[in-house]
Amino acid sequence: MQVVTGEEMKEVDRYAIESLGLKEELLMENAGRAVAEVIMEDHSLQEKAAILIGKGNNGGDGFVVARVLIDHGMDVDVWLLADPNEFEGAACYHKEIYENLGREWKEWDASLCEMDDYDVVIDAMLGTGVRGPLRPPYKEAVLAVNKGSADVISIDIPSGVPSESGKIPETVIYADTTVVIQAPKCSAYLYPATDCYGAIRTVDIGLRKVIENNVPIRRKVWTKNDVCHSLPHRIPNAHKGTHGKGLLIGGSKSMPGAVTLAASACLNSGAGLLTTAAPSSVMPVVHSQLPETMGMPLPEQGGAIAGDLMGMDFNTNPYQAVAAGPGLGREKTIKPLVRRLLTEVNAPLLLDADALYFLPELEQEVKARNAPLIITPHPGEMSRLTGEKTEKINNQRFTLSREFAMEKGCYLVLKGPHTIVTTPDGDQFINTSGNEALARGGTGDVLTGLILGLLLQGKETSASVMNAVYLHGLTADIAVKKSRQTYAMTASDFIHLLPLAFRSIISSF
Ligand SMILES: NC(=O)C1=CN([C@@H]2O[C@H](COP(=O)(O)OP(=O)(O)OC[C@H]3O[C@@H](n4cnc5c(N)ncnc54)[C@H](O)[C@@H]3O)[C@@H](O)[C@H]2O)[C@@H](O)CC1
Numbered sequence: 330m331q332v333v334t335g336e337e338m339k340e341v342d343r344y345a346i347e348s349l350g351l352k353e354e355l356l357m358e359n360a361g362r363a364v365a366e367v368i369m370e371d372h373s374l375q376e377k378a379a380i381l382i383g384k385g386n387n388g389g390d391g392f393v394v395a396r397v398l399i400d401h402g403m404d405v406d407v408w409l410l411a412d413p414n415e416f417e418g419a420a421c422y423h424k425e426i427y428e429n430l431g432r433e434w435k436e437w438d439a440s441l442c443e444m445d446d447y448d449v450v451i452d453a454m455l456g457t458g459v460r461g462p463l464r465p466p467y468k469e470a471v472l473a474v475n476k477g478s479a480d481v482i483s484i485d486i487p488s489g490v491p492s493e494s495g496k497i498p499e500t501v502i503y504a505d506t507t508v509v510i511q512a513p514k515c516s517a518y519l520y521p522a523t524d525c526y527g528a529i530r531t532v533d534i535g536l537r538k539v540i541e542n543n544v545p546i547r548r549k550v551w552t553k554n555d556v557c558h559s560l561p562h563r564i565p566n567a568h569k570g571t572h573g574k575g576l577l578i579g580g581s582k583s584m585p586g587a588v589t590l591a592a593s594a595c596l597n598s599g600a601g602l603l604t605t606a607a608p609s610s611v612m613p614v615v616h617s618q619l620p621e622t623m624g625m626p627l628p629e630q631g632g633a634i635a636g637d638l639m640g641m642d643f644n645t646n647p648y649q650a651v652a653a654g655p656g657l658g659r660e661k662t663i664k665p666l667v668r669r670l671l672t673e674v675n676a677p678l679l680l681d682a683d684a685l686y687f688l689p690e691l692e693q694e695v696k697a698r699n700a701p702l703i704i705t706p707h708p709g710e711m712s713r714l715t716g717e718k719t720e721k722i723n724n725q726r727f728t729l730s731r732e733f734a735m736e737k738g739c740y741l742v743l744k745g746p747h748t749i750v751t752t753p754d755g756d757q758f759i760n761t762s763g764n765e766a767l768a769r770g771g772t773g774d775v776l777t778g779l780i781l782g783l784l785l786q787g788k789e790t791s792a793s794v795m796n797a798v799y800l801h802g803l804t805a806d807i808a809v810k811k812s813r814q815t816y817a818m819t820a821s822d823f824i825h826l827l828p829l830a831f832r833s834i835i836s837s838f
């Protein structure tokens with residue numbers, strides 16, 4: 330499922346109208362009918378509904394919904410937020426059809442419209458055309474809707490919420506359900522705007538192929554179906570070499586646990602062989618927890634890996650993927666280590682956590698890489714990498730990720746609710762699994778291990794990374810479903826739930 334900006338959706342509509350000859354009035358009819366179908370699936374025709382209609386095309390959709398619901402026998406009041414003479418184009422056309430059928434509307438009056446009289450309120454006030462904070466009378470109407478107890482269904486986008494940014498003005502609709510037309514807009518996956526959408530239902534108005542073939546969007550939701558189609562199948566005559574040989578580098582005297590968690594997640598992801606490289610004093614901690622990993626004790630300095638490795642013969646060629654970062658620390662010895670990895674690792678290289686710390690100083694080495702580089706910052710780390718404030722990163726996750734990944738030529742995993750993976754070509758994938766249970770120490774290390782494990786087994790970097798992100802979120806979803814709380818759990822619990830997460834995928838193969 331594609332995710333679009335308001336401009337891209339306009340471009341899709343334009344193509345359908347100008348190149349295919351589809352009439353705007355027909356698209357609106359399709360949209361309104363599809364929305365009405367969803368409403369009738371979720372609500373009884375005995376319920377009483379109010380439809381709040383704005384002057385743009387979102388309002389036009391509202392007139393079609395009103396007509397269809399009334400035709401089916403629902404008791405519907407239509408409230409107009411705009412001057413009836415201001416309607417234009419397709420919205421005016423559908424207003425006239427509604428009127429020609431002898432149906433009625435009322436001009437909005439806050440003192441006459443009692444929201445609690447209704448079981449359902451349908452928000453057809455503003456769609457992707459909204460600009461800036463709501464003006465009267467929309468603002469008053471939105472406040473009244475939010476205060477009321479009716480079930481709120483927004484058409485396409487909750488009124489007042491922008492399409493591209495997660496940042497919302499003070500007054501916006503908080504919907505219980507948003508029936509999205511053809512494709513969700515970016516803000517559906519950006520906080521705090523996400524909270525305004527409620528449950529998202531997407532309806533097809535006949536433009537799916539136009540989005541896929543004629544207006545390249547290159548931003549899509551990664552679903553369980555995508556994981557099922559791209560997770561490599563295990564073959565009966567496999568041997569450990571079939572599933573890849575990986576190298577994980579991390580750990581320091583004060584953080585032996587991070588690299589252990591990452592190694593454990595990697596070993597539980599189906600990887601064939603894992604070598605964990607850590608300061609020699611840390612290796613016993615790793616081995617006491619994980620007898621399955623091979624060890625590469627590294628020379629250390631001040632409790633961290635000695636960056637020059639003290640002349641040690643350090644060869645990364647035998648590995649099909651390498652990850653570095655968990656628990657490395659930020660000693661300045663780490664910078665030459667990261668430089669060396671960027672230069673010498675000819676396989677996919679994943680850098681996370683402390684390995685990202687020195688990245689802004691290693692720009693040339695990043696750009697010079699030929700093999701894939703994958704980085705996994707959370708918004709705070711992304712802020713350091715880009716020099717932008719964390720708030721801006723959160724509001725513009727799609728745009729900033731794409732700019733960064735394309736400029737540096739790397740795969741960028743911007744973590745957070747709805748993690749976004751961007752390829753060096755600018756293709757974007759949005760994750761929908763996971764929940765707030767993941768907001769605790771160690772879960773990033775688990776993700777690093779999982780990505781490493783799936784890189785070792787998969788052919789396509791972006792699919793391997795997305796599958797790891799999805800499975801990681803799925804463990805948290807399973808954890809919450811099983812224990813019905815998010816307080817008492819640790820990052821290790823998510824590793825222990827990986828068998829159930831994999832089972833849920835392979836049972837759908
Ligand atoms: N061909 C199309 O364009 C289709 C559009 N559709 C619907 O049309 C919507 C987009 O339509 P429009 O582009 O007309 O946009 P809107 O329906 O969002 O309305 C824009 C109007 O709202 C006013 N407005 C903007 N910001 C405001 C604010 N802050 N306070 C008060 N008023 C404000 C503007 O004066 C403008 O006239 C979509 O979200 C979707 O619901 C669907 O009918 C499918 C087909």
Ligand SMILES: [K+]
Pocket residue numbers: 387452453454455456483484485486487488
């Ligand atoms: K709306």
